[in-house]
Amino acid sequence: RKEVEQDPGPFNVPEGATVAFNCTYSNSASQSFFWYRQDCRKEPKLLMSVYSSGNEDGRFTAQLNRASQYISLLIRDSKLSDSATYLCVVNLYTGNQFYFGTGTSLTVIP
C-alpha cells in the first residue's frame, strides 16, 4: 500500500468554482502534512502546511482528519492561475523522509 494516495484527476472546473481534493495516508504516526503545487515542467513549491485545527490562506483551506487519516485542500473562487498539479505530502517527523502523493491535476477553464 502506498504511504500517500491521491485521486490523480484530472479535475476540470470553470473559473469561480470551488474544488476540493482529498489525500489519504497510511501511517497513523504521521506528524506533518503539507500541500505543494507543481506547475508543468517546474519544481514543486510549498503551498501550505496543514495544521490539526485546519488552516486557511486566502482562497485556500486545508484540513486534517487524523481519525480517518486524510487531509483535504479546498480552493474557492478558482482562478485560471490555479491550474497545476497539487501534491499531498506527509512526514513522519521522527524519520527523515517525506512521502509525496502522485498529485492531483487541476485545470481551471475560462
Place this chain on the structure above:
Amino acid sequence: GAGVSQSPSNKVTEKGKDVELRCDPISGHTALYWYRQSLGQGLEFLIYFQGNSAPDKSGLPSDRFSAERTGGSVSTLTIQRTQQEDSAVYLCASSLRDGGHYGYTFGSGTRLTVV
C-alpha cells in the same frame, strides 16, 4: 543564494557514462534531500543529509548511485554507468533542520536524459 540552485539544468548522456549533478542549498539550511521524478510519476526519495549526521541512503535505487555533501553545504549526486531508466528530473531540496515543521524548498531540477 536566494534559492536552491541546481546544475546543470539539462543533461543528455550516453548509456554507460557517469554523470554528476550538483545542488547548492539555501544558505543556513542544514537538511538537504535528493528526489527524482519520472515522467508522470510522483517524487521518489533518494537520499537525505542532515548536518554532520550520517546520510539516510535508503532511497538510492542501486549501488550505481551515490551522493556526498561537502562542508555541510553543496551536494553532488553521482550516477555511474547510466542506464536509460535513470532518465528523470532530479530534484534537490533544502530545509531548516529536518523540515518536519517547515516543509522544504526545491531547486528547479536537473533533467537527465540517457540515450
